[in-house]
Amino acid sequence: MSRVYNFSAGPAVLPEEVLQEAADEMLDYQGSGMSVMEMSHRSKVYDNIIKTAEQDLRDLMNIPDNYKVLFLQGGASQQFAMIPMNLMKNGVADYIVTGQWAKKAWQEASKYGKANKIASSEDKTFSYIPDCSDLPISEDADYVYICENNTIYGTKYKELPNTKGKTLVADVSSCFLSEPVDVTKYGVIYGGVQKNIGPAGVVIVIIREDLITEDVLPGTPTMLQYKTHADADSLYNTPPAYGIYICGKVFQWLKKMGGLEAMKKHNEEKAKILYDFLDQSEMFKGTVEPASRSLMNVPFVTGDADLDAKFVKEAAEAGFVNLKGHRTVGGMRASIYNAMPIEGVEKLVAFMKKFEEENA
C-alpha cells in the first residue's frame, strides 16, 4: 500500500490512524460482534458513539451549554434553505457574498424572503474578503450570513463582520476545527464534514437554542426544521451513523494532537511554507490578496494554462494529487486541511521548486 499526498478540496485527506482504526473495527466494533454500519442507531453501543462524538466536539470548540449540536444530512446546500426557512422571522436577511457557496446560499434565501447582498468581492473573482467593519446591516435583518472560508477562492475572514447586534450565521465547512473559534459570536455555525472532519454525508450545525423554534416558514418540511432534530438529539430518524462515528474518531485525534490551538499552529506553519514559496517564486503566484489568505485552501497559477496543466500532471505522477484548481479560478489549488502532514507541504514545495527550475 502506498498513500499519496491528497490535496483534494473535499472530500479530503483524513488522518491515517483514524482510517486504520476504522479498518480494524470494520467487522467487529469493540466486541459488539458487528460493524458500526450494522448497528441500530437506538442501541446503547451506538448511543455511546454519538454522545461521545458530541461531547468531544463540545470540548474542542468550547461550545456553551445554550448551543445545540446537530448531526444532519444534505450538506451545506441543504442548509442554504434550512437557514432562511427556520430563521427568517421578519423575512429579511443580509448576505455577504465572498464566493460561489455564499452566492448560492444568498440565491436560495431569496426564495424565502428579502435576502440583501450587503457586500461582495465578485468584482475581483472573489480574491479578497471585503471590509466588513461598517456594512449597511438591515434594521430588521433576522441574521447576517457569511461563508467564513471560501474553498474555491482560498480566502478567509480574519475578523468577523460587525453585524451591529444581528445574529451571525456562518458556513465554516472548509475551516471547521482548523483553529479555535469563539462560538458565542455566532448564532449558527455549520459545515459539511467532508473537508476537515469526516466522510461526506454529515453536516454539523451548532445553533444557539433561542433560534430553535416552531415558528418556521409555512411549508417547511419536518426534516428541515431544526427543532425536529434538536428535540430528538439528532435521532429523529436514522442518522448518517457511520459518518458520525468517523467524525468522532477525528475529534479524538484532534484532542490527542493538542486541540484547536495546536491545530492552528500546525496549520499556520504548513500554510507559511507554501505562501512563502509562492511569494518568492518567479513562476507560481498566489491568487489571493495576502490579508485574506486561507490557511486551508491555497490557489496559485503560473499564468500559462499549458504550464499549469503540465504541472498538475507531473505532480500527480510524483504522488501529489488533486492539485487542479477550480475552473472559475484556473491553475492549481492545494487544500491543506488538518490531516495534511507538514511533510506533504514541504515535499510539494520541493517539487514546485524543481519544476520551476526545470521549466524556467
Add this chain to the structure above:
Amino acid sequence: MSRVYNFSAGPAVLPEEVLQEAADEMLDYQGSGMSVMEMSHRSKVYDNIIKTAEQDLRDLMNIPDNYKVLFLQGGASQQFAMIPMNLMKNGVADYIVTGQWAKKAWQEASKYGKANKIASSEDKTFSYIPDCSDLPISEDADYVYICENNTIYGTKYKELPNTKGKTLVADVSSCFLSEPVDVTKYGVIYGGVQKNIGPAGVVIVIIREDLITEDVLPGTPTMLQYKTHADADSLYNTPPAYGIYICGKVFQWLKKMGGLEAMKKHNEEKAKILYDFLDQSEMFKGTVEPASRSLMNVPFVTGDADLDAKFVKEAAEAGFVNLKGHRTVGGMRASIYNAMPIEGVEKLVAFMKKFEEENA
C-alpha cells in the same frame, strides 16, 4: 473477532465479505493511494464507483431507461416531503396507511395538499394489509402512496394496489432488493438503504422521467427537487460518497449470489423456517395475518411481557441480538434481511425451541 447474529430492523446486518473488502480497501482503494472517504466526488475513480453502482442496480432490478436512479440524503423521512412537493400538481394524493411510516408520510403530505387516507389497517395494530383491489381512488389524485413492507409490523403487500391508472409511489426501504420487482408498475420506488443495502445516510429514488419536472410546489428547496439531482446525476452537491460505495459492493454481492430471483428463494426459505416454527409453537406466536406476512421482518410474542424480556436477554447472551420488538407491538421482532444467512435463522429457531422447552 466473533460476529453475532444481528436481527436489527435497521441499520442492519451486511454481507461479511462486503465489510471485509471495505476494511481491506480503507487506506488505499485499488491503488488510488487513498480511502474512498478521501476522494473527490468529481474524480475519475469515484465517478467509476457511482456509475458502476447505478448500472449494477439497474441490472439487478431491470430498471427501464426511462427511469432515473438517484442517490440522495435525508432518509425516507425526507422523501415524505419531497414526494408531495414534487408530485402534487393537482394538490391531491391518496395514501394507504399500513403502519407508522406510511402514516408519517401521509401526515407530512397533508401539509402540502389534500392527502386522502383511502385505506388503513390501524384498527388491528397494522397487523394486515387491507384489500386494495377496489379502493376509492381520487379522480384527480396525483399519485397513490404505499409503504410496501412495514418494518415495525412485519407486513408486506403481496399484490400491488389497483391504482386505477394513477401513479404508484412506494417506500420499499425494508424490502429493497429482497425479491424481483416490476419497476414499470411504479412511478417512484424509493428506500433508505440501511436495511438491505448499505450504511444509513443514503436513500435511493427510482423515478420515472416524466415525473421529474420544474413544476414543483412554491418554496421547494433546490435540494428537495428531483430535477436538481436528476440533471446532475446525483452529483449536484457532494453525495454520501462512502455510503454509495458500500451500496455498490452489496449490489455486486447480490449479482454474485444470483440476483433477485435467487434472493427471493433464499429469503422465502429463511422466512419459512421461522414462520413454520411460530405456527406450531405453544409459546411463541406471530402477530401478523398469514396472508400479509413479510419475508423481512417477523414480529412475535409470548403473550407475557416478562417472558418476552427473559427471551430477549437470554437470546442476546447466546449471540442473537436486537430481537426486542418495537414498543408499539411489544414482544420480539426478527429482521432477516438479505444478508442474514440461513444458519442464523436455523440457530435462532433452535434456540427458541430450547427456550420453549426450558420455560414451558
